Amino acid sequence: MMDLVSRNLLFIASGSLFIGFLVLIAYRGNWRKSGYMAVFFMSVATLALWVLALRCLASGQKDIQPILSLNLIGASLSFHIDSLSAVFLLVVPFVGLLTLLYAVEFMAKVYSERSPARYYPFALLLALAIVGVVTISDLFFFFIFWEIMTLASWALVWFERENEEKVKAAWTYFVVTHVAAACILVAMLVIYRESGSFAFEDISRAIGVMAENNRTLVHVLIVLFMLGFATKAGMFPLGGWLPQAYPAAPSPASAAFAGSMTKIGIYGIVRASLEFFNTSGLLTVWGGVIAIFGAISIFVGTLTALREDDSKRILSFHIIGQIGYMLLGIGTGFYFIQTKSILAVLALIAGLYHVVNHACYKSLLFLNVGAAEYATGMRDLNKMGGLGTIMPITMGAAIVASLSIAGIPPFSGFASKWLIYQSAFQGGIRMPLFLALGLIAMFISIATLASFMKLLGAIFLGQPAECTRRAQGEVPVAMRIPQVALAAVCVILGIAPILPLIVLYRAAQDILGNNYVPVFATLFGTNVSGVALNFGKGVAGLWNPVYALIALIFCSLASLVILRLGGAKSRSIVNWYGGEEHEPEEVRFRAHGFCLPFKTAFSKVYPSIRIPKIPALQGFRKVLDLDSWLYSPILKVGARFTERVSRTHSGVPHVYMIWQLIGAVVAFAILFILIRS
Amino acid sequence: MTVVGGVLVNVILVLLLAPLFEGVMRKLKAVVHSRKGPPITQPYIDIFKLLGKEDLRPNDGLLFRIAPVVALGAFLTVAALTPMGFGPPLGVAGDMIVWVYIVSLAAVAIMLGAFASGNPFSYEGASREMMMLLTVEPIVIASLLTAAFKAKSLVISDMVGWNLINGPTVSLIFAGIAFFLALQANLGRLPFDIVEAEQEIVEGPFMEYSGPRLALYKLVFYVRQLVFSFLFVSVFVPWPVVGSNIIAFLIGLVKVLILLILVAVIDVVNPRLRIDQSMNYMARVLFVAFAALAFAVIGV
Numbered sequence: 001m002m003d004l005v006s007r008n009l010l011f012i013a014s015g016s017l018f019i020g021f022l023v024l025i026a027y028r029g030n031w032r033k034s035g036y037m038a039v040f041f042m043s044v045a046t047l048a049l050w051v052l053a054l055r056c057l058a059s060g061q062k063d064i065q066p067i068l069s070l071n072l073i074g075a076s077l078s079f080h081i082d083s084l085s086a087v088f089l090l091v092v093p094f095v096g097l098l099t100l101l102y103a104v105e106f107m108a109k110v111y112s113e114r115s116p117a118r119y120y121p122f123a124l125l126l127a128l129a130i131v132g133v134v135t136i137s138d139l140f141f142f143f144i145f146w147e148i149m150t151l152a153s154w155a156l157v158w159f160e161r162e163n164e165e166k167v168k169a170a171w172t173y174f175v176v177t178h179v180a181a182a183c184i185l186v187a188m189l190v191i192y193r194e195s196g197s198f199a200f201e202d203i204s205r206a207i208g209v210m211a212e213n214n215r216t217l218v219h220v221l222i223v224l225f226m227l228g229f230a231t232k233a234g235m236f237p238l239g240g241w242l243p244q245a246y247p248a249a250p251s252p253a254s255a256a257f258a259g260s261m262t263k264i265g266i267y268g269i270v271r272a273s274l275e276f277f278n279t280s281g282l283l284t285v286w287g288g289v290i291a292i293f294g295a296i297s298i299f300v301g302t303l304t305a306l307r308e309d310d311s312k313r314i315l316s317f318h319i320i321g322q323i324g325y326m327l328l329g330i331g332t333g334f335y336f337i338q339t340k341s342i343l344a345v346l347a348l349i350a351g352l353y354h355v356v357n358h359a360c361y362k363s364l365l366f367l368n369v370g371a372a373e374y375a376t377g378m379r380d381l382n383k384m385g386g387l388g389t390i391m392p393i394t395m396g397a398a399i400v401a402s403l404s405i406a407g408i409p410p411f412s413g414f415a416s417k418w419l420i421y422q423s424a425f426q427g428g429i430r431m432p433l434f435l436a437l438g439l440i441a442m443f444i445s446i447a448t449l450a451s452f453m454k455l456l457g458a459i460f461l462g463q464p465a466e467c468t469r470r471a472q473g474e475v476p477v478a479m480r481i482p483q484v485a486l487a488a489v490c491v492i493l494g495i496a497p498i499l500p501l502i503v504l505y506r507a508a509q510d511i512l513g514n515n516y517v518p519v520f521a522t523l524f525g526t527n528v529s530g531v532a533l534n535f536g537k538g539v540a541g542l543w544n545p546v547y548a549l550i551a552l553i554f555c556s557l558a559s560l561v562i563l564r565l566g567g568a569k570s571r572s573i574v575n576w577y578g579g580e581e582h583e584p585e586e587v588r589f590r591a592h593g594f595c596l597p598f599k600t601a602f603s604k605v606y607p608s609i610r611i612p613k614i615p616a617l618q619g620f621r622k623v624l625d626l627d628s629w630l631y632s633p634i635l636k637v638g639a640r641f642t643e644r645v646s647r648t649h650s651g652v653p654h655v656y657m658i659w660q661l662i663g664a665v666v667a668f669a670i671l672f673i674l675i676r677s
Numbered sequence: 678m679t680v681v682g683g684v685l686v687n688v689i690l691v692l693l694l695a696p697l698f699e700g701v702m703r704k705l706k707a708v709v710h711s712r713k714g715p716p717i718t719q720p721y722i723d724i725f726k727l728l729g730k731e732d733l734r735p736n737d738g739l740l741f742r743i744a745p746v747v748a749l750g751a752f753l754t755v756a757a758l759t760p761m762g763f764g765p766p767l768g769v770a771g772d773m774i775v776w777v778y779i780v781s782l783a784a785v786a787i788m789l790g791a792f793a794s795g796n797p798f799s800y801e802g803a804s805r806e807m808m809m810l811l812t813v814e815p816i817v818i819a820s821l822l823t824a825a826f827k828a829k830s831l832v833i834s835d836m837v838g839w840n841l842i843n844g845p846t847v848s849l850i851f852a853g854i855a856f857f858l859a860l861q862a863n864l865g866r867l868p869f870d871i872v873e874a875e876q877e878i879v880e881g882p883f884m885e886y887s888g889p890r891l892a893l894y895k896l897v898f899y900v901r902q903l904v905f906s907f908l909f910v911s912v913f914v915p916w917p918v919v920g921s922n923i924i925a926f927l928i929g930l931v932k933v934l935i936l937l938i939l940v941a942v943i944d945v946v947n948p949r950l951r952i953d954q955s956m957n958y959m960a961r962v963l964f965v966a967f968a969a970l971a972f973a974v975i976g977v
Contacts, residue, residue: 386795389738399789408782409775421774422831425822429829432974439822439970442774443815449781450807453788457800461740461792530770540830547770548779551684551757556750558688559893563746566728568889575735575796575885589800597953598808 006052006062010079010135013048013093016041017128025121034116035104038124042100046093049131053086057506063137073140074197080137083506087352088134088267090503091359095259096127098482102367103252105476106374111159111250118159123256125152130260134267139188140198146184146268150177150232153261156253157245166248173245180231180238187224190217191276204276211280218277222286225272233265235327236297239320243304246319247312247379251370254312259363262319263355266326270352273334274511287334288433294327295437302444303602305451309381309592311369311459314451315362318405321448322358326351328441329420332427332434337512342535343426345517349504350419356500357412357493361404364486368398371479372459375471381455381591386464391474395460397483402452404490407445410545410552412493415531417445422533422541450595458591463575463584495545498528683766684757691756694930695899696720701934702941709945720899727892735885736793744790745886745893751783752900759904760911762926764834772831773821776908777814783897784810791882802881806872808952809862812959816859819966823852824912826973833912841915847977851969853913858962860909862955864902866940868947869955906933906940 020041024034056062066078081089100123107119129152132145154177158170192198195206211218227238234242242262246254269290277283301320308314329351336344369379371394378384388395404411407418421438428435474480493500501524509517517523525532530544577587648659700717707714734741757767758776771779788806791799825831827849828839840849862869873880883894910932919925950958 388740388793403785406785407778408785409771409778414778418774425825425831429826435822435826435970435974439815439819442818445778446781446811446814449785450811453785453792453803453807456789457792457803461789461795462800463795537829538835539832540835541774542769542772542832543775544770547680547767548754548775551754551767551770552750552779554684555688555753555757556746558753559746559749559896562728562749562896563889563893566725566730566889566892568729568732570732570734570888572737573733573735575794577796578798578879584795587797589797589804594800594804595808595811596804597956598811601956 003062003064006055006081007064007079009048009052009055010064010081010131013045013052014128014131016044016048017124017131020045020124021121021128024124025117028115028117031108031112031116032104034120035100035107038120039097039100039104041124042093042097042127045127045131046097049089049093052081053089056081056086056089057083057503061510070140074192074199074202075140076138076199077141078137078199079135080200081135082510083503084267084270084352084511085134087356087503087507088263089131091263091356092130092134092260093127095359095363095486096123096130096256098485099123099252099256099259099363099367102255102370102479102482103250105478106252106370107250110374114159119156119250119253122152122155123253126156126256126261130264133264137200138198139191139200139203143181143184143188147181149261149264150181153249153253153257156257157249159250159253160248169244169248172241176231176238176241180228183224183231184228187221187228190221190224200275204279207276208279211282215282218280218282222273222277222282225276226269226286226290229265229268229272230293230327231265232268233262233323233327234297234320235265235293235323236300236320239297239301239323242319243313243316246316247310251312251366251373254315255363255366255370258315258319258366259359262323263359266323266330266351266355269327270330270348270511278337278512281338283334284336284338287331287337289331290327291331291335291434291437294324294329294331295440297321297324297327298444299324299440302447302451306447306454306595306602307599311372311379311381311455312366314381314455315365315369318448318451319362321444322354322362322405325417325420325441326354326358328437329354329416329423332420332423332437335431335434336427340516342518342523343423343430345508345512346419346523346533347423347427348512349501349508349523350416350423352504352507353419353497353500354413354416356504357404357416357490360486360489360493361401361413364397364401364483364490365405367479367483367486368394368401369455369459371475371483374475374479376467377470378467381458383467384459384465384591385462385588386460386468387471388460389464390468390471391460393474393480394483395456397487398456398460400487400490402456404494406449406452408449409543410494410549412490415494415497415543415545417441418541418543419531426533426535426540450598454591454594457594463588465588466585495549497531497543497545498524501531680766680769683763687757687759687761687766688753690761691753691900691903692896695896695903696724698903698934698937699899702937702944705938705941706945709942720895724892724895727895728889730888732888732890733885736795738793740789741793741885742890744786744793745890745897747786748783748790748897749893749900751779751786752897752904755779755783756900756904758833759907760833760837761907762911762924762929763922764837768832768834773825773833773836774831776833777818777821781810781814783901787882787894787897790886794885796885798878798884799882801878802872802874802884805874805878805952806882808956809869809872812956812963813859813862816855816959816963816966817863819963819970820852820856820859821912823848823966823969823973826970837911837915840912841918846972848969848972849913851965851972853909855962855966855969856909856913858965859959860905860936861940861943862959863905864940865898867944868950870949871952871955874949902937902940903933906936910936 027034061082064079066076068077129145129149136142154174157173160166191203194210195202231238246257273283298321301317305314305317329347333344333348372387373379404413407413421442424434424438505520529546532539533541699720704714704717758765788803791803824836828835886894910929
């Protein structure tokens with residue numbers, strides 16, 4: 001069904017983003033003005049996209065008439081918005097808007113001497129590209145938007161191009177993502193040879209034919225697509241670029257990446273697998289592979305994060321770990337997709353639920369860490385401490401986000417992880433491999449907790465460190481609002497899992513087909529306040545956050561009553577350091593020491609990758625680098641000369657007297673010669 | 678209504694009985710030491726006395742003040758999720774995974790409270806608490822998962838019911854052994870009282886707590902003892918089958934008493950291990966738990 005309203009909404013959104021991009025790239029104003037302009041364009045787009053997404057969720061899938069047709073190659077710029085797109089259209093602009101709002105104050109202070117045209121236009125372009133990627137139904141233009149997304153994000157990583165280290169990170173990012181894009185391109189061309197068109201449904205049909213004639217080729221295609229998308233998502237071992245690139249970008253950009261771009265890799269995997277390869281019947285084995293790599297990602301990413309002491313690097317490694325959870329859920333779903341069971345649908349929904357949750361709490365964590373950086377200029381956990389007394393709101397948001405990512409009930413991460421554990425457990429009953437993968441997921445959840453306890457303890461709690469004294473109170477309101485909003489979302493998604501599950505259920509219906517997906521109540525039980533899973537033999541898993549929260553609050557109130565029973569008085573004292581007097585700084589417990597024995601037991605789990613240096617480009621860089629061949633040599637000659645001169649000025653009186661003596665002798669000699677002549 | 682009543686029964690029973698068991702254990706330790714020892718009611722007296730003592734705070738922040746409250750609240754919730762002769766009264770709220778993670782919520786509260794106190798000893802204690810959690814939690818999860826795997830359900834009452842009816846199996850015996858070997862660490866008892874370690878880091882996370890807040894932490898300690906023991910005896914040693922809930926509860930109490938006496942004996946004859954030694958030990962116990970799971974997978 002062609003839908004005009006949807007088309008107009010999409011036009012408004014993308015138009016607003018594109019105009020914003022053009023305006024901001026031309027505009028040479030100050031940081032705050034450009035920032036608010038970007039926020040304006042983004043909020044228009046967000047509004048339009050939300051209406052679009054909600055319309056789609058309410059009244060089914062929307063097709064949009066091709067805007068541009070390239071008949072010669074059989075590609076057309078046509079859009080198809082189903083509930084899976086709608087999920088991303090709800091999350092991505094929301095996170096994008098909040099990170100932009102946050103960026104207004106953050107960038108104005110931290111990067112005041114640089115040009116705002118380096119940041120805002122590309123942030124808007126990134127949002128535009130992501131909107132394009134998740135709504136398009138043509139592989140050719142999908143690839144174009146994909147490439148725009150990569151380039152826009154690369155421009156953001158490359159933001160601080162004066163810094164050698166960051167240029168290197170951007171370079172790595174550029175090379176790796178383009179190798180990944182090349183994989184997708186090759187797959188695209190191979191398919192095109194068969195289908196003669198880039199439209200999704202033609203491709204799906206062509207692959208259906210291929211699956212009968214040439215199964216090997218279909219397997220190769222799946223691998224190529226997976227390589228391309230999983231690299232973007234940061235799956236181990238393809239995610240080595242991520243902990244370099246994300247910390248290199250400014251904090252609000254890292255937050256936007258974590259909230260939107262990494263998830264697009266997952267979107268790509270889900271979309272390509274279910275749209276193209278579901279009919280081929282070859283997904284089962286690759287589902288298993290994805291789940292295994294997911295579990296390895298969980299293990300390696302999270303344990304490596306435990307070693308890091310730089311706040312943003314910790315978060316980046318945790319992205320690899322958390323992507324693992326999503327892949328575990330989705331892979332389990334793919335593995336059981338042929339059996340047409342409740343399990344397959346449930347696992348898929350679990351993976352997607354984790355995508356949504358992760359988008360919220362990981363962006364929030366980057367914003368928290370950015371706020372700490374804003375206040376203290378510091379990212380090294382060993383040198384920080386006690387920020388919580390000055391910035392209580394940021395600390396509160398950081399605690400919510402940390403407990404969410406660590407999967408502590410009743411916060412959002414727990415609900416989705418719980419669903420992933422359940423599907424892995426039920427998968428394990430049918431195929432023991434998944435039991436092992438689920439066990440890894442559960443163990444590492446605690447390691448995640450360790451990492452974030454370290455982060456909270458080192459940045460916000462304890463005695464104030466030296467850099468904390470630099471902080472001038474809580475961050476500005478424009479930076480507080482995004483944090484509070486995201487924290488609220490983390491809590492809501494945790495205690496009302498039914499809300500996201502309804503949306504994700506629609507998404508599963510749209511991508512798997514209505515016949516495939518059982519009734520909602522069969523999947524999640526009839527009680528709307530919680531989830532009760534039934535796999536045919538009675539309830540096999542239960543999580544009712546509302547009941548649990550009521551019990552928790554009741555029990556805590558009971559404890560409070562016990563606490564007040566004796567009517568004890570309270571008095572403030574200073575810390576007791578075992579009878580000696582110390583400055584807090586002397587006896588600070590450094591973040592590095594947290595869980596040290598465990599870290600040494602698991603040292604070096606993530607192998608680092610090196611991008612080879614390409615000679616031609618190196619030469620070009622050398623020519624541009626005036627320092628190395630023009631300034632430095634001249635400087636060196638000058639320095640050598642002055643050094644010789646300064647050697648005569650030793651500051652010792654005797655030496656000066658000798659100089660004077662020699663000078664006098666020479667002067668007399670000259671005089672003598674002159675008089676003689 | 679039955680849910681609310683059941684929760685109340687569990688919470689109140691645990692609150693009332695937990696110090697008593699501690700008293701018995703202390704008396705037993707005194708006997709082994711050839712001392713007279715305090716009366717069995719000493720833990721009650723300690724708690725009442727602490728509740729009236731002055732509350733000294735190095736930090737007036739909310740986190741520092743609320744941490745003991747949340748920790749005890751979490752463990753009382755866990756008590757409501759634990760089967761004690763009858764099914765868990767709060768069973769409608771969550772399954773075994775929820776049980777495990779609400780226990781870690783209590784650990785989180787203890788650690789955040791410790792950080793908030795700002796004392797380096799507390800930081801060290803919290804770091805150790807985290808490491809113990811990292812090494813012990815996998816064993817708890819793997820052994821409980823074995824029971825869940827046999828019952829094909831993660832709901833705790835299903836796990837208990839399956840073992841009760843289908844009798845001891847090789848896998849469940851192994852899982853029970855693994856759980857028991859890790860129990861000492863879960864209860865914070867010697868040789869694994871590394872977190873508190875009075876002689877080296879002066880009670881670690883609880884160092885800066887005094888008065889009523891310390892009383893809450895003491896209650897947390899006692900309640901944890903009872904809750905873990907009840908879970909162990911319900912899931913891994915649920916026999917004999919009895920009709921009445923009250924008789925089942927009383928039998929459960931006897932089993933818990935025997936278990937805690939064992940724990941106390943191990944506690945009194947062992948010196949404290951270093952954290953790395955404890956990690957080595959736990960790695961071996963984890964192997965036992967994996968073996969249990971493997972047995973469950975092959976169907977014995």
